[in-house]
Amino acid sequence: MRVPIWVSNRHIHLTQADANTLFWWPNYELTKIKNLSQPWQFASEECVIIKWPKSEIAKVRVLWPYRKQTQVEVMKWDTIKLGTDAPIRESWDLKWSAPITVIWPKGQIELKEGMIVAKRHIHMTVADAQNFWVENGQIVKVRTNGERSLVFDEVVIRVSDSFALDMHIDIEEANAAALKQWDRWELILD
Amino acid sequence: MRVPIWVSNRHIHLTQADANTLFWWPNYELTKIKNLSQPWQFASEECVIIKWPKSEIAKVRVLWPYRKQTQVEVMKWDTIKLGTDAPIRESWDLKWSAPITVIWPKGQIELKEGMIVAKRHIHMTVADAQNFWVENGQIVKVRTNGERSLVFDEVVIRVSDSFALDMHIDIEEANAAALKQWDRWELILD
Numbered sequence: 001m002r003v004p005i006w007v008s009n010r011h012i013h014l015t016q017a018d019a020n021t022l023f024w025w026p027n028y029e030l031t032k033i034k035n036l037s038q039p040w041q042f043a044s045e046e047c048v049i050i051k052w053p054k055s056e057i058a059k060v061r062v063l064w065p066y067r068k069q070t071q072v073e074v075m076k077w078d079t080i081k082l083g084t085d086a087p088i089r090e091s092w093d094l095k096w097s098a099p100i101t102v103i104w105p106k107g108q109i110e111l112k113e114g115m116i117v118a119k120r121h122i123h124m125t126v127a128d129a130q131n132f133w134v135e136n137g138q139i140v141k142v143r144t145n146g147e148r149s150l151v152f153d154e155v156v157i158r159v160s161d162s163f164a165l166d167m168h169i170d171i172e173e174a175n176a177a178a179l180k181q182w183d184r185w186e187l188i189l190d
Numbered sequence: 191m192r193v194p195i196w197v198s199n200r201h202i203h204l205t206q207a208d209a210n211t212l213f214w215w216p217n218y219e220l221t222k223i224k225n226l227s228q229p230w231q232f233a234s235e236e237c238v239i240i241k242w243p244k245s246e247i248a249k250v251r252v253l254w255p256y257r258k259q260t261q262v263e264v265m266k267w268d269t270i271k272l273g274t275d276a277p278i279r280e281s282w283d284l285k286w287s288a289p290i291t292v293i294w295p296k297g298q299i300e301l302k303e304g305m306i307v308a309k310r311h312i313h314m315t316v317a318d319a320q321n322f323w324v325e326n327g328q329i330v331k332v333r334t335n336g337e338r339s340l341v342f343d344e345v346v347i348r349v350s351d352s353f354a355l356d357m358h359i360d361i362e363e364a365n366a367a368a369l370k371q372w373d374r375w376e377l378i379l380d
Binding site: 075076077088119120147148149150151152153154171172173175176177178 | 265266267278309310337338339340341342343344361362363365366367368
């Protein structure tokens with residue numbers, strides 16, 4: 001009953017329309033630097049700047065593919081640095097999430113909402129869900145070991161046959177548990 | 191069975207001798223900006239720069255009082271930024287801890303060891319320890335609530351009548367659990 005860990009840094013998912021505003025020409029093609037854990041996704045060489053009146057953060061990496069809504073995922077520390085706040089949310093649950101300005105040398109977009117701190121979650125296929133005896137949307141716990149061992153609660157299960165099995169946490173969560181990418185930890189059900 | 195949380199940012203404890211090297215004159219007096227949770231301790235206005243060949247981090251705050259050995263406490267993210275590593279240790283367990291250079295406009299010190307990532311711990315008096323049924327050095331767990339609830343394991347009990355009751359964690363640990371300063375969470379014994 002173990003799941004591999006994928007550690008995310010801050011990043012952005014863009015719509016085609018927002019990419020057209022930010023990049024040099026329409027249908028600009030992102031340059032892949034690294035495959036992500038989920039099939040067909042990659043991290044691109046391209047980064048944007050996110051800005052709020054108090055300060056800004058550079059090198060927010062753009063992920064492929066483009067999506068239906070632009071979404072910025074940051075760490076809680078980033079929100080403190082920016083001088084704002086962002087709710088802890090699942091992907092695409094963006095209603096009343098935080099506003100943010102996204103800048104790239106050619107253009108700028110003002111998001112009225114779209115910035116979140118990601119809620120930790122596990123991607124899995126329908127077959128994985130049967131093996132683990134869990135269902136889509138269920139909240140589970142994951143137990144880690146080592147010098148900073150802990151039990152993460154509030155981990156959401158997300159089931160789709162387009163997913164690969166992994167648990168997504170951000171750098172702060174990984175560091176709090178002294179975890180590394182591809183560590184495998186134990187999913188526990190109450 | 192609840193303990194208040196104290197969240198630490200990166201900081202440095204200096205010896206009088208190292209302070210004499212870094213600051214403008216011997217027996218330079220630090221300027222208090224904030225009392226800490228432990229009695230007689232304060233955060234000073236003074237900050238130093240810590241440096242490793244790959245990069246440096248500014249605004250590492252100096253704490254009062256001076257101590258018998260200079261100790262730098264950073265977060266795991268800081269070690270990645272510096273391009274080095276530091277062990278997870280209790281305070282003053284510095285043997286084979288990480289080397290680091292400490293810089294202040296007047297002087298510079300080269301520590302062969304002294305940089306750690308703090309192991310999470312709870313300070314308490316002898317009377318508190320009796321109330322909680324724990325002893326010095328014991329490892330306990332602490333359960334939090336909320337949107338990022340979790341159970342911290344590997345929390346060390348430290349008992350002394352010179353301590354005030356609190357649990358020390360760093361910003362990454364606080365953010366992973368979405369905790370705030372002075373939240374009170376539950377100590378649990380197996």
